[in-house]
Amino acid sequence: MEIIISNSSGVPIYEQIKDQIKAKIITGELAANFMLPSIRLLAKDLHCSVITTKNAYEELEKEGFIKSVPAKGFYVARINQELAKEEQLTKMENLISEALKIAKIHQISITEIKEMIDIINEENES
Amino acid sequence: MWGFIKKDFAMIKSNWLIVLILFILYAYLGLTDKMEISFILPFMSVVLMLSTFNYDEFNKWDAYAATLPNGRKNGVRAKYVATFLIVFLISLFTIAMALIIAYTKSTTIDYVNIFGLIGATFISTILVQSLMYPIIYMFGITKARIAIFVIVFVIAIAGGMLLKLIDFSHFTKVTAFLSHYALIIFPLIVLLLLYGSYKISLKIATKKNF
Amino acid sequence: MKNILEVKNLNKKYADFTLKNVSFTLPTGMIMGFIGENGAGKTTTIKAILNIITDYTGEINIMGLNNKTNDQKIKENIGVVLDDMFFPEVLKAQDINQIMKSIYTSWDEELFQNYLKQFNLPLKKAIKTFSKGMRKKLEIATALAHHPQLLILDEPTSGLDPVARAEVIEIFQNFIQNEKCSILLSSHQTTDLEHIADYITFINKGQIILSATCDEILNHYAIVRCTAAEFKKIKPEDYLKYRQEKYNYELLITNKKSFKQKYTTEVIDKITLDDLMVLMIKGVK
Incomplete structure (x- = not known):
C-alpha cells in the first residue's frame, strides 16, 4: 500500500490519507477484509500524529469503506463497487454542471470546453 | 541507594x-x-567527598536525581554512607601502612599509639564532614565554602575562649572519666553527630527547590 | 486510565516571574508538544510536574496518582530529559548503566546498550568529551532504558543536527507504539512537532493561552494577509489576533472554512506553529 503525503498542498493530512485509501478501495487495489495497519503504526510510518491517522480511519469507517474489529484492528469493508463508482460519477456530474453554468454565463462554447478538457488532461498526464 | x-x-x-x-x-x-x-x-576523604559535591553541582545532578525514584532521600543517604566507607577504608589503609613502616624500621610496634592516632583522625574527619554537609546542602558547595570557613573560624575562637575561661582543674574527675572511656564515648558522640547531621541534610534536601 | 497527566491550577511565584493557573491534560497514548518563548514557563511547569520544585500550589496527577503522595511509584515509570541537568560529566556511559541498574527495578541493560550502539556513543569515554548532540542522545537513551510509561522531555532535540533529530523523532514514535505510553515534550523545533504531536499546549508569560489538538490548529487555523481597507471590513469576532505590518495586515483566524464563506480576501495561508506563536505573542486585539 502506498500513500503519498504532501505537507504543502493545504489539504489536511487526514483527508489526504482518507482519500488515498478510499481510492485504493474503490479501484479494488485494497480487497475486502484486507487488514489495514494500526493507527499507531501508520502514524509512525507516515511521520504524522496518531490523531491524524485516527481521524482518517474514523471518517473512512463512517463512510462505510472500512470496519473496525475491537481489539483487532481495521479491515477493508465489503463495498458494492458499482455503487461506489456511481457515487463518484454523481460527484463528477455535479462538478461538470457547475463548470457548465459558468460557461453559460460567459458564453463559452461546448467545443471550447472539450478542448479545455483535452488540454488539462494532457497537462496532467505529462 | 547503592x-x-x-x-x-x-x-x-x-x-x-x-x-x-x-x-x-x-x-x-x-x-x-x-x-x-x-x-x-583520613583527611583526604574530605577532599575526595568535596570533589563529588563539586561535580554534582556543576552538572546540576541533584535536580536530575530528584526525578529518580526516591532520588532526593537516597542521594543524601548515599553521601553519608559513602563518606563513612571512604574514611573507614582509608583508615584501614593507614593502619596497614603504619604497621608496615614500623615493621620495616624494625621498631617495636606501638599499637596503642597507632590506633589512638588513627582513631582520633577518623573521629575528627567524620566530625568535620558532619558539620559541613548540612551547610553544603543548604547553600550549595560554592557558597558553602565561605560558610564553612566562617563556621570553623567561629568554632575555633569560641573553643579558644572557652579553654581560657574554664579552669579544668575543677573537672579532674570528669576528664579522668572521659579519658578512661574515650574509646566508647567519642565514637558514640561522633556517630550521633553524624546521624543528626544526616537528618538535617535530609530535611533540607527533601524540601529543596532546584 | 484516560489521562496519563493532569495539571490543574498550577501556581508558582518567583520574584520576577509567575506561573498562573496552568492547567492542561495529556490523554494516554498521545504526544503533546509544549511550546512558548524562552522564559514563558515551560521548564518551571515541567519542574513542578517532576517535583524538582515543590513550593507550588495546584494539583498534578500522573497515571491517575497525585505526584506528591506517590512520588516514588510515579518516578519508576517516567523518563526525563532536562535542559542542563544530568549525571556529572566525569562519568561514562558504562557508569550510568551500572548506577541506573541499582536505581530502577526495571532498568533494561540490553536496551540501553542498543541505544548507545544506534547513537554511536562510546561506553568508556567521560561525558565531558561528548559533543552537545552526543550528550542529548545519551540523555535520551538514559530516559528510555527503564521502559517508562511517560516521557517528560525539556528540549530533547536542541543541539541535534537534522539527521539526528529525525532519528530521535522516530524513536519517540516507536515509543508510543505501545498505546499506554505518552510523551510531553517542550521544543522550539516546531516543524518536528507539526509532524508528530497530537496535542499542542502553548504557554505565554506563565499562562496557558492555547491547548488543542495539533490537527485542529493546522487544519482550521490560518493566516489572512490583507490590505487596510479589507481589514476594516472584517469583524473583530472573526479573528483571534491581528498584526499591522508595514505593507499589509496579518490576521490569525481559527476557522478557515467559515471565513472563506464570509469574506473574499485573496490570501489565506496555511499556518505553521511558528506563525501561530509569533501572531499570538506579537499580535493584538
Missing part, C-alpha cells in the same frame, strides 16, 4: 591517578619519617 553510592565512587575513581600519586607521596613521606601519614590520610 546506585547513588556507586555514582560517588565512580566519580572518585575518575580521579584515581591523583589519588594514587597522593597516597604514594604520603606513604613515602611516612616511610622516610618526614611526616606523620596517619594524620593526613
